[in-house]
Amino acid sequence: MWIFRGLRKGVVTTRWPAHPDPYADATRGPATLTTLTAGPGHAGPSGGDLAALCPTGAIRADGGVRLDQGRCIQCGRCVEARPDLFAWAAGPATAVTARGALVVPDTGEPGAERLADTRAALRRRTRALRRSVHIRHVDAGSDGADEWEILALLNPVYDVHRLGVFFTASPRHADILLVTGAGARGMTEPLRRTYDGMPDPRVVIAAGTDATGGGLHADSYATTGGITTAVPVDVWVPGSPPTPFALLHAILLATGRLPAAPAVRRSTP
Amino acid sequence: MTHTEPRTDTATLWDGPLARVAAGDRFAGLSATAEPGGLTLTAHLAVPGDIIAADVHLPGPPSAYPALTPRLGAAFWYEREIHDLFGIVPAGHPRLEPLVLPLLNGERRRPRPGAAGEPGRLDPDEHALPRHVHGTGVFTIPHGPVRSGVFESVEYLVETPGEDIPHLNIRVFYKHRGVEKRFEGRAAGDAVLLAERVEGIASVAHALAFAHACEHATGSEPPYAARLLRVAHAELERLANHLDVAMKLADAAGLAVATARFGLHKERVLRLAGRMSGSRFGRGVVVPGGVRALPSLRAAEIRAELDRLAAGIPADEDALLATASFLDRLRGTGPLMPERARAHGALGPVGRASGAGEDARAARPYDAYTELGAPAPGGWDDGDTLARLRVRCAETRYALAAVRRALDDLDDLGVDPPLRAPCAPEDGRAIGWAEAPQGELVYDVRFAAGRITRCRVRSASFHNLPLFHEVFAGDILTDFPFIEAGFGLSIAGAAG
């Protein structure tokens, strides 16, 4: 009975990334700057006010406006108040392979050579399996929404199995550690135990703004402000929470099936 | 709301709240607030049409007080939480083990919400908790904190002699984020963002409960358009949550197609919310005093999407409730007796499936529920996982209809209706509530000079999760995923 119900629906699965997906391109990413060439002095006289726009302190305006997407919780205050300066980044390509690359304009921090090696090693190992990878997810103090977006990857719309991506219960079988949450201190040790239980090579993805920078929970008595202090992160995905497309992009990026994030980040027209 | 007078006579400390509970009011939580002159214990009570706080003040730096739990079982977890956060001992509490903080003993490093300043950093003490069940061959299966699958971090200690689950112990402290403390020092406009992230899957409901507290404090009344939009988003959120429960139950039963179908429906609901507000979880919609903006999607498109959902969801729910192999796994699984549910004041669908679970939308209507009407009570009292699913299926139908009616009413209001009333609480204290998909939320917020000095968040998940201790009688290990999914709780909300 259920089989017929399923068949009646036809194919609902996206063909991204092989083919563009309109919903994916329209998804809202973190805030970004309208002009990526913003130089010193561009912010004008209201520098302090600009910084105060952001509840997580992602905006710095001393000597030029800088926005740290790794701390952006997508509240939209800045976009609402100063549409001349700020806009939404769009599309799923939000993940980066170096923490510094989340800051716009790019600080030019050195790229992640370590990740390049890891990606190469992972590519070698999964070559025989057509680059199929297994993911172990760990919640290190998320608000619960990130888990929903990860689970969405398994629904028929995203169906990551078509890309050879699987979730596994045991870290013993995992290639990728997908960590969400603001780094609750109670989870530091369990997270480390999970990481230790994985075979080499292993890639760690910090999924969501809470994981990349702590978001609103940054560095309190109970959280470490992101997971970077607990495990070595390879791929950063901002978003509160990151959309399933953004997560999928990060996974494909981690396994070397997509090129690293483009240098220029598009903004909505 | 009313506040009872502070009292210091410890022998009769709880006589007032207990008398009210005996008279029929529902115990809705217990919390504490650190104050310069000592500590205030607050029992929240749901009375007809309102939620009130009964305060008792303990002067000086108190080290103990007579526990409420022996006289009112529902306070069991609350007093453990108070012990964890403040280091104060509820004397006579039956089992004072760490609950929300991984700290075994010592007065050091207690965060003490309400007290000024940032507490010292938490240094987790990973000592094993005492086992609760003793007897022949009993051993513990730790489910978590890193669970088998994509779950929030929590550790269920299944104390079992194999197969049976006589008792379940829970460690929720792994993902404690100290949210209540994070509210302190923020203005209402910023704090609502934090409220949205207390329980990410119930962002709208939390924002609403918080906004209601702010509005109660200032007396401001959101415009009708805002109230309609709030209901629309709250019901979309409820829809997504209930579909998630149905999906997880179908998954536990191994119904692959049903799992995919409900996953698809849920994705569509999230996409609709996302296209209306920019956030798939409706974040940023609710602001104290109203809503931020009108939907960014044209009404016709929303209606078309609602039509699609209405064509698919009820039919699939009916099919699910007619699948015999599925019903067999749910019927009689995880039973919660009505007496027990009422004594505990079980909330939300879990309570409603056991003949309790007052619906805040009906009992204390807020926003446009006053005009649109609340869902009719279903009258279920089987108390098993199947009854919980039936309650949710009835609520999804109400949600589909309510979103549509809210949008219809919104259309009638013209092109550019007012969306916000001024609301910037300066001083004082107010209680707000909302019915989240998991059950009733209570926010008790104190302001001073425009900043929050204490924000008590009482989530339905925290209130309902202790019932997990008791619903496994007679069930076996393979029933666990059904019972967990059927409860549909959020650990983020329980761990704080």
Next chain:
Amino acid sequence: MNTVFLAGLALLALAAAVDLLLGGAYARLRGLPYLLGTAASACLLAAGAGRLAGHPAAIGLGDVPPLGAAGLAIDPLSALFLVIAFGAAVGVSPAFASRARRPGHPVRRGLGAAYALTLGATAVIVTARDIFTFLFAWEALTVAFYLLTGHERHRAGRAPAALGTLAFGKISGAALLLGMLLLAATAHRFSLAAFAAVPPGAVRAAAYALLVLGFATKIGLVPVHVWLPRGYAAAPGPARALMGGVAVNVGFYGLWRTLDLLGPPPAWLVIVVLVLAAVTAVLGIAHAAVQTDLHRVIAYSSVENAGLILAGFGVAATGMLTGERPLLAVGLLAATLQVAAHAAAKSLLFTTASGIEDAGGTSDLDRLRGAARRAPYSGTGFTIGALTLAGLPITAGFVSEWFILESLMQQFRVPGLAFRLTLALTGAAVALTAGFAGVTFVRLVGLVVLGPAPRTPPPAPDYRPAGRAGIIWLSAACLGIAAAAPLAIRLIAAGLAPIVPAATTESALKSPWVLQPVYADFSILSPSWLWVAMPALLALTIAATWLASGSRMWRVRRVPAWRSATAGVEGTDEYTAFGYANPTRRVLANVLHTRTDLHEHPGQAPAALHYTSDVIEIVEDYLYRPFIRPVRATVRTAKRLQSGRLDAYLAYMLIALIAVLALITATG
């Protein structure tokens, strides 16, 4: 052969004498009675083997007028059971010797004598040619069992267990006495061979049933099995192996001999035996699966095996009754193979379980996790014994259980719905039993042998070299019977010759190395080839893995076992032996009457819950318990007669004499 046989009996007498005279006086000589017993067992084994090879033996005890000639004789059937019983005894005896010399464990006088008495009685029972010798030896065995089970009577539960063993031994003896007297009264002779002349009728049927009851009590058939688990568990160390692996075979011998002498049993008796066999197998394995004590698991497995063997016996009886000779052959062959496999494996299991108990300091399964790792010989032997009783390939148990199932599948060849239905139901029960046997022994091996090694040093070392030799002997038997199955079948066929011609039984050999269930073109099996194929497959797998991964196969990074990243729990976080059996407890709740209870511990802080779960021996509870009270009352009343005064006893005797005379006068 007479000399060898008599030498065996003489050595046993010497062993008993040495034990009674020296006791445990000289540490070096403590093992002597058992070493003498080993030699005696070897002699008796040789006597049996020699008879099967064609050297007859008979020992006359002279005529006892007016009762006729009494004596011992080894015919092929006796020889077969001598081989089985004393083949096992050869392995068990050195274990006794080894354990007797454990330092710090004083040996009480009497165990050696009881041991020698058991072996001697066993040898006499299987060779007795007349009622008196037989019954005398049978009673001697009952006394020996009582002495063995009561040897440690100061320990909890031992004394009642010994009493139960004695009581059921007496019931068994009484049934045999009554049955044999009935037959002798009709045949007018006391020689066993004369029973064949008893004409069919009510007397013969009643005697048949009484004999089956008497022998069934010894092997633990439901409902006369209740003494067995407790009695076996009460015996000290390898004495369990002596009872459960060696002496138990006299019960099977008795049944075989009954079939030999009395021929076709009454039809109703065959049905009853088959049904009871099915019930016994299921009930035995159900209890074995859930017991929490190591020895009781193994003891209940004896009950299960009694069921399996009697299922084969029932098939044979059906074949004899219906004149279907191949069916008689396959049933008897299957049952005999199972008797042999059971004798070897049960002796091995009880012997090694005793070593494991010493190494773990307890017989509580929950506290024996990994205990076998500290006693490598016992552990290995235990594994082999467990695999054999679980009926897994390359062991003798696999061959014998295959034959039992195959024999039951021949039900379509039998006329009559009642037989077909009973055989089919018994077949289903045996299949179910085989499944649960797997669960039972996986639990033992998985937890006791493969569990993580305990960190504390063992309280006692493993067996000494003598015991190890015994373990190796028995292990070799468990495996060898399978590897050389055709040879075993030829031996058994020779032994069964008095009942069914050897040629018929040997039809079980399709070709020299391939077996079939006597009937051709039904199914085939070659355990010998399995011995070649299975190790070859294993080697192939390892080789393939090595080829695919090269040297990486051995490069392993070790991290703690994945426990969901938990910080740890109080107490055990691994499946306990009790927990592993709990699904069985639930599934078989109707058979076991599982009762669980969860209650608050009163007055304990922090509050704790107490969980209990228990299973009930339904036969004991519903069949025997109601009678215990009236029996006790009767005994109390009867005690009044025991005044202790001589004149009273003389008066009783006078009354009895007058009564007998009156009876004779009246009937004469």
